[in-house]
Each structure stands twice: as structure tokens, then as C-alpha cells.
Amino acid sequence: MEKLSRFGVSMENELLGLFDAYIKEKNYKNRSEAIRDLIRHSFVKEEWRNNERVAGALLLVYDHHMRELVDKLLDIQHDFQALIVSVQHIHLDHSHCLEIIVVKGRAGDIRKLHDRLQALKGVKHAALSMTTTGKKIG
Ligand code: NI
Numbered sequence: 435m436e437k438l439s440r441f442g443v444s445m446e447n448e449l450l451g452l453f454d455a456y457i458k459e460k461n462y463k464n465r466s467e468a469i470r471d472l473i474r475h476s477f478v479k480e481e482w483r484n485n486e487r488v489a490g491a492l493l494l495v496y497d498h499h500m501r502e503l504v505d506k507l508l509d510i511q512h513d514f515q516a517l518i519v520s521v522q523h524i525h526l527d528h529s530h531c532l533e534i535i536v537v538k539g540r541a542g543d544i545r546k547l548h549d550r551l552q553a554l555k556g557v558k559h560a561a562l563s564m565t566t567t568g569k570k571i572g
Contacts, residue, residue: 443469486540489566490544491537492548544562
């Protein structure tokens with residue numbers, strides 16, 4: 435485990451009250467753990483903003499009866515195959531499929547893949563869950 439350093443933080447009472455309510459709601463045991471998570475969260479956002487190498491998951495819900503949609507989804511995934519780590523396909527009901535595409539690579543390329551898939555007719559929802567490779571944040 436990395437060595438820990440302590441530092442003091444001053445803030446307005448009202449803001450601290452809001453923060454304490456937040457950490458109680460989120461089940462943090464103490465302020466330090468909550469602050470660490472908020473800082474890590476900000477750094478992950480920066481990794482995505484700065485087009486760094488990141489990880490994530492795309493979640494697609496689509497109607498597989500839509501003409502040619504499955505072919506188009508596969509074509510696009512093959513165009514971006516260097517980014518794709520794994521794909522899980524779940525048949526939700528008679529018509530709908532849920533696909534979970536795990537990705538790793540440049541943030542901008544992952545966003546492009548998300549945009550391409552989202553724009554296809556028949557894709558009802560395309561969510562992008564943005565996380566980190568974990569290398570930069572302690
Ligand atoms: Ni299916």
C-alpha cells in the first residue's frame with residue numbers, strides 16, 4: 435500500500451454539511467475515503483477529456499428484427515476491433531437484445547465507436563460507461 439499523507443481542508447460550514455450528508459447517504463465510513471473517490475472520479479473524467487488510454491463498456495439495446503441491423507452492428511464492431519476486449523450478448527425477450535461491449539483504448543476512438551453504434555436505426559439505447567485502466571490513479 436502506498437504511503438498516506440495528511441492535509442487539512444477548510445470549507446464553508448454549509449458545504450461541509452452537504453458533504454457529510456452525501457457521505458452518509460453513500461455509506462462512506464469517513465470523509466477521507468469519500469474525498470479520495472471524488473478526486474479519482476475527477477481524474478478519470480480528465481483521462482477521458484484528454485483522450486488518454488482508458489477502459490469502458492458500451493451497453494446496447496436493440497431490436498434484432500430490424501432489417502440489416504445485426505450486419506451493420508457487426509461491421510462497425512469489426513472496424514473497431516482493436517478497441518474491443520469482449521462482447522456479451524443477452525437475448526432480453528423475443529425481439530430485444532442487450533449487448534455489453536468491453537473496450538480499452540483511446541477515449542476519442544471509444545466515443546467514435548459509441549456514436550457510430552448509437553446512430554444506427556433500431557438501436558434503442560446506447561450507453562457508454564467510462565472508467566479507467568487504473569494505471570494512473572492510486
Ligand atoms: Ni439476441
